[in-house]
Amino acid sequence: MVILSIGVLGLGILQLTALQNTQGGHLRTQASILAYDIIDSMRANIASVTGGDYSITFAAATPDTVNCYGLDADCTTNQMASSDLNRWRILLDNYLPAGNGQVELLDLGGTTQVTVTVQWLDPYSAESGNEQVVLISELTQ
Numbered sequence: 001m002v003i004l005s006i007g008v009l010g011l012g013i014l015q016l017t018a019l020q021n022t023q024g025g026h027l028r029t030q031a032s033i034l035a036y037d038i039i040d041s042m043r044a045n046i047a048s049v050t051g052g053d054y055s056i057t058f059a060a061a062t063p064d065t066v067n068c069y070g071l072d073a074d075c076t077t078n079q080m081a082s083s084d085l086n087r088w089r090i091l092l093d094n095y096l097p098a099g100n101g102q103v104e105l106l107d108l109g110g111t112t113q114v115t116v117t118v119q120w121l122d123p124y125s126a127e128s129g130n131e132q133v134v135l136i137s138e139l140t141q
Contacts, residue, residue: 023124028133030095031118034088035135038103038116041084043139045077049105049112050141053081058102058119062089096120111138 042049056063068075068083075083085103092099098121106113119132 024122024131027096027120027122027131031099031120031131031133032135034091034095034099034101035116035118035133037091038084038088038101039114039135039137039139041088042103042114045080045084046139046141048077048081049114049139050107051077052105053078054085054103054114055105056085056101056103058100058117060102062086092118092120097123108138111140113138 038054042054045054048054063082063086065086066075066079066083067073068080088101092101096118099118100120101116101118104115104117106115114137116135116137117132118135119130121129122131123129
């Protein structure tokens with residue numbers, strides 16, 4: 001009876017660990033998708049990338065909302081960058097616990113190196129719980 005009880009307890013712990021790892025993997029997947037999302041928005045508005053309008057730090061406030069979507073939207077490239085960053089920060093907050101992100105731009109002469117860092121709090125992590133995904137891409141100017 002004791003051996004059976006220990007075996008059942010071990011299976012329960014194994015199941016709990018599997019669920020925690022699955023949830024952590026889900027959060028990492030969401031972070032990767034959101035990092036690629038802002039990169040794709042930047043590709044569609046390359047003029048603002050070269051102008052530095054997409055640069056934002058973790059500590060910076062989320063830009064004010066600008067409605068640049070829809071048939072009647074008439075936005076400048078700067079307003080589109082602000083709208084993209086606003087939408088992105090809201091998505092980070094909605095899909096990741098304590099989600100936040102920053103974008104760093106480095107002009108390399110014919111291209112711009114973009115470093116997107118997404119951070120969140122993983123309550124299932126065995127360590128500190130702080131996780132991040134870093135995506136580095138080059139966009140042609």
